[in-house]
Amino acid sequence: MPEDVFKALADPTRRHILDELADRNGQSLFEIRARLATKHGLGMSRQAISQHLAVLEAAELVRTRRQGRYKFHDLNTAPLERIATRWLRTDAAEDTQ
């Protein structure tokens, strides 16, 4: 259910993960963890990032594909296109009773 998109975007760490995947798609968990540490100064545990990725995957913002013992994560921007346009219908906003 794509109402979790807002909840998924609420955390700054998850937004940084999306930034990293937007920069380079198809990263594994350890790659994301390494890049978050070096480029964003976020020294978090592996499980922390794993849980963040689970939230992003539940919100369908990240798609995963398994390959052996690796699990690669791909950014999916489809849910993002809907959320902003929800309130951007500013045509009849000046309707006072």
Next chain:
Amino acid sequence: MPEDVFKALADPTRRHILDELADRNGQSLFEIRARLATKHGLGMSRQAISQHLAVLEAAELVRTRRQGRYKFHDLNTAPLERIATRWLRTDAAEDTQ
């Protein structure tokens, strides 16, 4: 610092408030409370909605104008236009937190 936009959008009640303001702009606190109760079945206290409006105002998603003892709330969609396009572009405009 309108990176609180994501946090403001995380709550479903606040999204309903934005829906109401998108439908009819310039409502007061009691008007919003009445419409949330009737149209969304949300029977919340006045302070609850007041705190939600404070969060929305801090995120600059809602602008307010005082008029006597009334305080009218107007929807401001400017912060919304940035959040989706953050990941819809190829190059990363990464900063913020």
Next chain:
DNA sequence: TTGTCAGGCAAGCCGTCACTTGCTTATTGT
């Protein structure tokens, strides 16, 4: 003035969330 109405301030309760720690599973290399 007094009473009522719209809104604000502050403390507290309670659930959710982010993160950790520990253990387990599955895949690959030697």
Next chain:
DNA sequence: ACAATAAGCAAGTGACGGCTTGCCTGACAA
């Protein structure tokens, strides 16, 4: 087979967020 690597599962903790309750301020009307 064994060890190392990539990831998953689960319980526990600390903090933050949403909502309530109670009291207070300011604005209008009789």
